[in-house]
Amino acid sequence: MTHNIAILGASGYTGAELVRLIATHPAMRIVALSADRKAGMTMAEVFPHLRHLDLPVLSKIDEIDFGGVDLVFCALPHATSQAVIKTLPGDLKVVDLSADFRLRDPADYEKWYGKPHDAPELQQEAVYGLTEFYRHEIAAARLVAGTGCNAATGQYAIRPLIEAGVIDLDEIVIDLKAAVSGAGRSLKENLLHAELSEGYHAYAAGGAHRHLGEFDQEFSKAAGRPVHVQFTPHLIPANRGILATVYLRGDAARVHDALARRYEDEIFVHVLPVGRHPSTKHVRGSNFVHIGVVADRRPGRVMVIAALDNLTKGSSGQALQNANLMLGEDETAGLMLAPVFP
């Protein structure tokens, strides 16, 4: 059976990545693509790398007949997403890639996003989309909220350790290095090639980054008590990739063991042998996560390093993995593409 798929916000990088992945999916057909400001254009005009595909012309959202659609990927900007999703048919399956439905508590949402939520009932309904940790809820969900790409990376490194009780919950430092496509196709001076290449720097350090809201929510939930990590993202001159170097208190062998056991049946999450360092280069263009564990010279201190591709496992690949679950397909369908190296 082939599922009819619509993608809202198809002119951004996560939209294009969804199209790339679905292109080889055995049971999905894209029947609608929206891009308000580019309505009437073809995808080949907006993304010439997709010109070999037979795709619908870009349309406005209100021109789409959702009657025949089985699932919608919503790759719209934050805030726009909630306004649009609440107008969609109430029984339509939705995977949202924005930040709008990641936080469960309305107060948390308002704190991190600076305004009250427009669709609080949907906020309650949404399931958090970190597949390996919410698989059953996602399979049964109507609305799934894709995670932040940084938030996903940190959680893959840390979450099993909280669950296993092998680290000090008050001493978690996440030093994260993110490539530029996570910032989207937006026209900002700091995203220009001339500004970014050959340089790197921290940003939103000290507690300003919105993905902290996700860390707080999810780690506290996993721990059964408040957990507040320290988190510093850096912008790196590369297009795809997130590397999270996490500084923890715990025993390296127990930490490695907890991760290895937690992920031993997971197809997309690979724990490397002790002492090996993952690289973003080795997961680029794929849905895989590589995790390394390194003991510090000072006993009781350990680093966990996680690498993934922000556009694939960090957003569009995760979204497709969740959609597969929601539609009863094989969870890995369309997602077994090997990383592109070099």
Added chain:
Amino acid sequence: MTHNIAILGASGYTGAELVRLIATHPAMRIVALSADRKAGMTMAEVFPHLRHLDLPVLSKIDEIDFGGVDLVFCALPHATSQAVIKTLPGDLKVVDLSADFRLRDPADYEKWYGKPHDAPELQQEAVYGLTEFYRHEIAAARLVAGTGCNAATGQYAIRPLIEAGVIDLDEIVIDLKAAVSGAGRSLKENLLHAELSEGYHAYAAGGAHRHLGEFDQEFSKAAGRPVHVQFTPHLIPANRGILATVYLRGDAARVHDALARRYEDEIFVHVLPVGRHPSTKHVRGSNFVHIGVVADRRPGRVMVIAALDNLTKGSSGQALQNANLMLGEDETAGLMLAPVFP
């Protein structure tokens, strides 16, 4: 039916690219991987991006039992390839990715490669692997010689124009821009990141590049008379991609028409609307070729610009396309991956 595949020289970039592509091929199984100096290692150690795949351990060539092998990809260095292939079982299908069997004339081989050919009878047997122009010969061949990646790019732009008789055969200039992976995983100073990034330059200009041997052979054959192009390759700070800007004498409309007609039934070769410029970025990681045609302000002069990924359509993708033909599979099997952008 699943075909058993061996890859000789699996520790180089074209070997890794073959594994990446075959990973999602519906009818191929890799049963042997060789890498003489790295024999005994796993592919995950040599190429950590392939660690999710269940692959044979790297071995020496003489350890491989070719009895159960249906087809061999030979990704060995030039000169080594001919020495190895002549020792393989005489009925084994072989796709060679080296330069060893591209030139039909022993004198040409010696001229461009500086030594007599070691397997002249195989040199006669081999079929030139430019799929779209030798499809029937390839389907019937036992030994197919993969083309040079630069040679392929130039031929996609020019060959149909020679056949259609719409250009001046004595006025062909190919200014080519190549990314660095075409030089392989070799330890040379000029391939270091610090040396290459942020700079670019010509190399082997004026008639020194060996791919001229292929241009001479193939263009002369297509024209039925000697054709000697002018060819200048440049090294560009990028990992994948070849862009050939070809300066020609002819009418732009007739040139565009000849290309569009020649490739209208080709799945992998796309001719853009007149005046559009292809980019290597739009074919990266894929088997597609994008071709643009631009008229010069001076009547009678025209540029044809072709872009492809050197590791995919320029070598390993081409090799797989040819193997599909040789094995009776769908020519596109394993090759419909969309380009990875950004």
Added chain:
Amino acid sequence: MTHNIAILGASGYTGAELVRLIATHPAMRIVALSADRKAGMTMAEVFPHLRHLDLPVLSKIDEIDFGGVDLVFCALPHATSQAVIKTLPGDLKVVDLSADFRLRDPADYEKWYGKPHDAPELQQEAVYGLTEFYRHEIAAARLVAGTGCNAATGQYAIRPLIEAGVIDLDEIVIDLKAAVSGAGRSLKENLLHAELSEGYHAYAAGGAHRHLGEFDQEFSKAAGRPVHVQFTPHLIPANRGILATVYLRGDAARVHDALARRYEDEIFVHVLPVGRHPSTKHVRGSNFVHIGVVADRRPGRVMVIAALDNLTKGSSGQALQNANLMLGEDETAGLMLAPVFP
């Protein structure tokens, strides 16, 4: 004696490059910096790499007292420049970095820039700023028009050959590879890191690029007859550098000799030994030009390859060199910085 310098349009890359160069100039002091939309900000806020310098706060142009200013660098956008310069005191020395005063013929200006010139009398007065070819006129000029960066590169390769009569004037092809800073600090999608890095393509091919107006004017003037070159620029994933590969008809030895003799007394222009290829990497951040000559395998055909840094020798370095002449300083003052490698 120290000259008082004003820079109009200091918030762009050429403005910042002027400040970088003047920072170590022994006889210049920056007394005013303008940036209309960023007036009131410090240069350290706009360009943190200049924070160690003691510089005037950015102001609006009409706030500047030009009474004590000896020379103005005008790094404003095209069209804005002519509107501003015609309001400046008539005896103020001006080096303009825009395209506004490069073309002498009002009809040519209108043809290439799409509108009549606003200051035609200044257009007549301006001297074309290619230092090595207009040194005496520049030393005596009040208003000097900086050349296009691509136009400069092509002229360094070709102009002496026209003067020496050693090439066919009807067969000149310039295939040019430009880094991204030449496009300025403007917010355009194709200048984003995610769009540009790892890809490259031609643009404005076939006769659309405005620098053709300069080539036509200058080459025709040098030849004493109309000369119309073929010119294809390409955008390369690097920040600084232009490489022009010029295809010519002529004898390589005579071509090399003509260039070597023409530049033997020029400090900034270096002709490499026959057969050597220049690289943009070897001139980056400097005012030097490297020129190589390679004979083609077909007698009578030759390539001349020129490399320079678009922001230095291609614009701000050239501007400073011209200002030195206009102010009676040593032509090389502030300009002998070695390239930054790697």
Added chain:
Amino acid sequence: MTHNIAILGASGYTGAELVRLIATHPAMRIVALSADRKAGMTMAEVFPHLRHLDLPVLSKIDEIDFGGVDLVFCALPHATSQAVIKTLPGDLKVVDLSADFRLRDPADYEKWYGKPHDAPELQQEAVYGLTEFYRHEIAAARLVAGTGCNAATGQYAIRPLIEAGVIDLDEIVIDLKAAVSGAGRSLKENLLHAELSEGYHAYAAGGAHRHLGEFDQEFSKAAGRPVHVQFTPHLIPANRGILATVYLRGDAARVHDALARRYEDEIFVHVLPVGRHPSTKHVRGSNFVHIGVVADRRPGRVMVIAALDNLTKGSSGQALQNANLMLGEDETAGLMLAPVFP
């Protein structure tokens, strides 16, 4: 007065960087350049970006007459350096850029470098070259040991805080991001453009990096008690730059104040306003250090972030600054070059 300078090991990046800086130095003249394997070549052949300079031909060390030499920069590989320096005239001033004389304790040297020191008496004599902290000792020294580039970056961020007593000495985490030129011009697979660009990863994590020896020595000395930091370096796809993100326990205002006061008279070290993030891009090609301080959302936790250019302030610029002191020249001579941006 002009000082005669020799550079041993001139064919590496730090050697080339020394030449670049000395090129505009008002009181130094390079009289000898050594490069054993490239003896007989010109610098223009080894580093074409230096072809405009009039430099001695590369020679073997034993061909150099040190009689007329005032100061030697020794940019030889580790271990080679100690063997060479002990053969030089005992009164010759030497600035060593290798690791050989950084550690004062022979046991420490053996621990980190795996063999006993060959010149222990010189090891005792050498002064540690972190200029801002050993200025007087350096001015009086005969032999100065250049610091590790990573070690310098971390010390600029942390050392004044130890001296001021405003941080917890047992809770220091240095997450460092280094560009590739720090690894030198060596032919290693992981330094190839194809391997490095578009990817990043940690290396030598957990206590394996030799610069820890310097941190231990210097921080313990400054504190008057043992201090053992946690240190994780990462390799970033860029050519120049080190960014150290240091996680500390202390009050952000006090930390910022301690840094601002310590560096207020230092020309090369700039402390940014609270909350601002430095970037390697803003110091590239220069001798400047930018330091930022950001308070974490959790009181008592603070990040200090330091950026410098590993080839300039991290090695060759530092070496020149020290040589200026040793020769009685202005400490900033040849070093006031502004960063190159973009």
